[in-house]
Amino acid sequence: MFGLPRKLAVDSAELQRRFYALAREHHPDFHQAAPAEERARIEATSALVNAAYRTLRDPIARVEYLVRLEAGRETKEGDIDKPKAPPALLQEMFEIQEALAEARSEAAKGALDETTRATLAEQRESLRARLKDEETRLAGPLSARWDSAAPAERPAILAAFKEALATRAYLRTVIADLTETLDSDTETLSGETDSGIEGRHGSAEAPRTRGGMGGHIGAPHQ
Amino acid sequence: MSSRIIGIDLGTTNSLVAYVDEATGLPRVIPDADGRPLLPSVVAFTPDGIVVGEPARRQLARRPADTVYSVKRLMGRGFEDVKDEARYLPFRILAGEGLVRLAVGGREVTPPEVSAVVLKALKERAERHFGESVEKAVVTVPAYFNDAQRQATKDAGRIAGLDVVRIVNEPTAASLAYGLHRLSEGVVAVYDLGGGTFDVSILRVKDGVFEVLATNGDTHLGGDDFDRVLALWLLEDIAARHHTELDRDCVDLARDPEAMQELRLAAEAAKIRLSSEERTTLTLPFAGFTYRREMTRADLERLVEPLVGRTLGPCRRALADAGLSAADIDEVVLVGGSTRVPLVRRRVQELFGKTPHSQLNPDEVVALGAAVQAHILAGGITNMLLLDVTPLSLGIESLGGIVNVLIPRNTTIPTSAREMFTTSADGQTLVDLHVLQGERELAKDCRSLGRFELRIDPMPAGMPKIEVTFLIDANGILQVQAKEQRSDKAASIEVKPTYGLNEAEVGRMIEDSFTYAEADVETRMLIEARNEADTVLVHAGRALKQGAHLVDVAERAAIETAVAALRAARAGDDRDRIHEATTAVNRATEHLAEVLMDAALKGALGSRRATEILGER
Numbered sequence: 001m002f003g004l005p006r007k008l009a010v011d012s013a014e015l016q017r018r019f020y021a022l023a024r025e026h027h028p029d030f031h032q033a034a035p036a037e038e039r040a041r042i043e044a045t046s047a048l049v050n051a052a053y054r055t056l057r058d059p060i061a062r063v064e065y066l067v068r069l070e071a072g073r074e075t076k077e078g079d080i081d082k083p084k085a086p087p088a089l090l091q092e093m094f095e096i097q098e099a100l101a102e103a104r105s106e107a108a109k110g111a112l113d114e115t116t117r118a119t120l121a122e123q124r125e126s127l128r129a130r131l132k133d134e135e136t137r138l139a140g141p142l143s144a145r146w147d148s149a150a151p152a153e154r155p156a157i158l159a160a161f162k163e164a165l166a167t168r169a170y171l172r173t174v175i176a177d178l179t180e181t182l183d184s185d186t187e188t189l190s191g192e193t194d195s196g197i198e199g200r201h202g203s204a205e206a207p208r209t210r211g212g213m214g215g216h217i218g219a220p221h222q
Numbered sequence: 223m224s225s226r227i228i229g230i231d232l233g234t235t236n237s238l239v240a241y242v243d244e245a246t247g248l249p250r251v252i253p254d255a256d257g258r259p260l261l262p263s264v265v266a267f268t269p270d271g272i273v274v275g276e277p278a279r280r281q282l283a284r285r286p287a288d289t290v291y292s293v294k295r296l297m298g299r300g301f302e303d304v305k306d307e308a309r310y311l312p313f314r315i316l317a318g319e320g321l322v323r324l325a326v327g328g329r330e331v332t333p334p335e336v337s338a339v340v341l342k343a344l345k346e347r348a349e350r351h352f353g354e355s356v357e358k359a360v361v362t363v364p365a366y367f368n369d370a371q372r373q374a375t376k377d378a379g380r381i382a383g384l385d386v387v388r389i390v391n392e393p394t395a396a397s398l399a400y401g402l403h404r405l406s407e408g409v410v411a412v413y414d415l416g417g418g419t420f421d422v423s424i425l426r427v428k429d430g431v432f433e434v435l436a437t438n439g440d441t442h443l444g445g446d447d448f449d450r451v452l453a454l455w456l457l458e459d460i461a462a463r464h465h466t467e468l469d470r471d472c473v474d475l476a477r478d479p480e481a482m483q484e485l486r487l488a489a490e491a492a493k494i495r496l497s498s499e500e501r502t503t504l505t506l507p508f509a510g511f512t513y514r515r516e517m518t519r520a521d522l523e524r525l526v527e528p529l530v531g532r533t534l535g536p537c538r539r540a541l542a543d544a545g546l547s548a549a550d551i552d553e554v555v556l557v558g559g560s561t562r563v564p565l566v567r568r569r570v571q572e573l574f575g576k577t578p579h580s581q582l583n584p585d586e587v588v589a590l591g592a593a594v595q596a597h598i599l600a601g602g603i604t605n606m607l608l609l610d611v612t613p614l615s616l617g618i619e620s621l622g623g624i625v626n627v628l629i630p631r632n633t634t635i636p637t638s639a640r641e642m643f644t645t646s647a648d649g650q651t652l653v654d655l656h657v658l659q660g661e662r663e664l665a666k667d668c669r670s671l672g673r674f675e676l677r678i679d680p681m682p683a684g685m686p687k688i689e690v691t692f693l694i695d696a697n698g699i700l701q702v703q704a705k706e707q708r709s710d711k712a713a714s715i716e717v718k719p720t721y722g723l724n725e726a727e728v729g730r731m732i733e734d735s736f737t738y739a740e741a742d743v744e745t746r747m748l749i750e751a752r753n754e755a756d757t758v759l760v761h762a763g764r765a766l767k768q769g770a771h772l773v774d775v776a777e778r779a780a781i782e783t784a785v786a787a788l789r790a791a792r793a794g795d796d797r798d799r800i801h802e803a804t805t806a807v808n809r810a811t812e813h814l815a816e817v818l819m820d821a822a823l824k825g826a827l828g829s830r831r832a833t834e835i836l837g838e839r
Contacts, residue, residue: 016428020429020607023609027609028636029599030604032601044636050635050636051637
């Protein structure tokens with residue numbers, strides 16, 4: 001669509017330039033006089049252009065898209081084989097979650113004590129650092145390897161991508177859980193309006209987790 | 223151009239209409255017959271008909287229960303959302319499910335109907351200007367408005383007989399107005415603090431494309447809140463200083479809608495004066511005493527500091543979502559009347575470390591931008607393109623009340639997401655989707671937009687493959703389509719908006735708007751004359767009560783005669799007679815008013831003359 005080589009390394013200035021050109025060509029603003037059917041089609045095209053740009057401008061989203069493409073899957077949530085993280089990581093995350101659940105039931109009775117708080121905050125910091133490392137590795141060396149790999153090497157890199165993405169998803173879920181516990185505790189402690197607002201929108205450091213542990217339930221109740 | 227499109231800023235406090243002048247290529251605001259660009263967003267439901275704008279604003283204090291102001295804050299909302307605020311509103315808000323309903327002037331109205339009255343007045347203003355009918359408009363909304371609030375704005379347009387061809391976010395509209403000449407390429411932060419809402423948008427301007435990177439805000443924060451904290455502070459001060467008089471007359475000002483409205487208006491006026499002056503004096507005549515107080519800008523700043531502080535969090539979150547820091551911002555633009563408050567300017571400058579732009583009138587810049595967007599849609603401008611985002615994440619409720627996000631916040635629009643659904647019971651013919659907007663994990667903490675019911679043919683559980691497409695259009699409004707893939711049949715969708723109007727209701731309101739159509743020009747002028755007479759009568763009555771002993775018998779008798787004549791004239795339908803009688807009462811009470819004011823000021827203010835103070839009020 002953007003006329004760029006199919007590589008994970010993308011020239012972002014060039015991508016933006018081509019996106020603006022495509023956005024201009026397909027934006028509903030410039031097709032107001034067209035018949036309703038035509039306008040609906042243009043709106044769909046415009047949505048597609050926007051989605052494509054959103055995916056391509058972010059190095060991690062590019063990898064995620066590539067994995068889906070290679071696996072031939074339709075949607076991110078619909079995949080049958082769940083992403084697999086290294087067992088050691090699973091064990092570790094499980095332990096943190098346990099500790100967290102305990103801290104939460106404590107917090108339900110009153111505030112977290114200072115030691116627990118400090119431990120949780122410290123844990124969060126170290127997990128954040130690991131998340132950052134993982135993302136750098138994904139967007140950097142791993143992506144570069146894919147671009148220069150011979151077809152025979154690709155399945156192995158793909159598996160590495162999957163593992164890294166799964167690791168990232170787990171890390172993000174646990175970081176979000178930690179943040180939630182730490183924040184909700186701050187709120188009950190201080191009761192300040194401002195922290196209440198922060199909580200309402202979710203803080204910037206704790207992005208919403210997607211495709212994490214729970215997965216998606218696609219059958220709403222009747 | 224086959225069909226003209228106007229740009230409308232439907233504001234909390236004031237509304238405007240603008241267009242792009244073909245000759246100069248520049249946007250211009252259309253003033254009313256008296257040359258006033260702003261139309262106060264105030265609607266009064268009187269026994270004689272509906273009054274809008276300045277005449278309605280003038281009777282805010284006299285008919286508080288039937289005069290609706292700041293209705294924008296109620297758009298697309300439910301009773302539960304606004305009940306705290308409703309305590310401070312002098313008109314009645316009915317408890318109930320779904321969208322808010324007001325009881326005014328002996329009837330029930332919804333916020334879109336009230337807004338429609340304002341839109342219609344602007345439409346007529348534009349029609350008078352062009353000498354032809356106008357049917358299409360671009361209408362602006364706060365960037366942080368959710369789907370229901372946007373839909374309510376669109377409904378208001380339809381009720382007013384306007385095809386709202388595009389809903390545009392206010393900060394982005396402002397950036398378009400600035401973009402024509404004053405912005406160089408780079409990253410721009412638009413800080414928009416209006417009468418009732420706050421928005422911040424971060425944009426990248428490049429090659430004529432205005433790409434919004436992130437937006438944030440608070441749809442319940444604005445100048446109205448400044449006025450309210452100030453009014454409540456004054457109320458306490460009055461109670462402390464005049465408790466003797468209040469107790470003597472058994473007056474509870476907080477329960478007196480007229481007094482509270484006077485107080486709110488006085489607070490607003492003082493706030494405005496303190497933007498240009500360091501100190502000001504408030505003089506408020508009440509029955510039995512006159513409240514007078516000197517106020518400094520520092521007093522005001524101390525009161526509004528927490529409110530201004532509340533705007534900084536959204537600014538930081540917008541920056542974070544855009545992946546930028548304050549240092550990356552090249553220019554800052556101020557929009558909205560509340561950015562005239564010096565404290566607001568200081569805080570914005572501190573946060574972004576830049577002197578903000580405010581060359582364009584902050585009251586007009588949004589309307590001017592709406593006109594630019596209208597011109598783009600009409601094909602008059604082809605080198606500018608606005609790429610806006612959806613401010614809030616959109617999701618659906620899945621088992622356990624968890625929100626599954628389909629479209630994250632700050633996604634460029636139009637955008638779409640597809641999702642597959644199936645059934646959980648044999649022979650199920652109905653799949654119920656609960657669509658939500660917001661940033662929280664749990665459905666109960668997010669904004670419910672509505673329920674979509676998909677009807678399909680009966681099949682064993684898990685067999686149907688229903689593909690649902692959620693499309694957020696360029697207006698930021700959600701459209702849902704569904705298809706059962708096995709039968710390749712479009713599933714029928716019934717939309718049940720949580721805080722909105724359904725088609726039938728909008729249809730009925732369009733009809734109603736004709737039935738209850740604003741009185742024609744002649745009647746309207748009669749109503750205005752009567753309103754003016756009422757105002758004068760109230761003031762004269764109050765002056766006589768407070769100062770009868772300050773003037774001689776002959777003067778008192780002259781006033782009473784003039785008042786009686788006005789009462790008689792007001793009861794009739796002769797507009798000229800009402801006008802004359804009103805002028806007569808004004809003349810008769812002129813001297814008494816001066817005497818009263820001098821008496822009130824004696825001692826306290828020394829050298830300042832009464833007319834100076836009078837002029838300020």
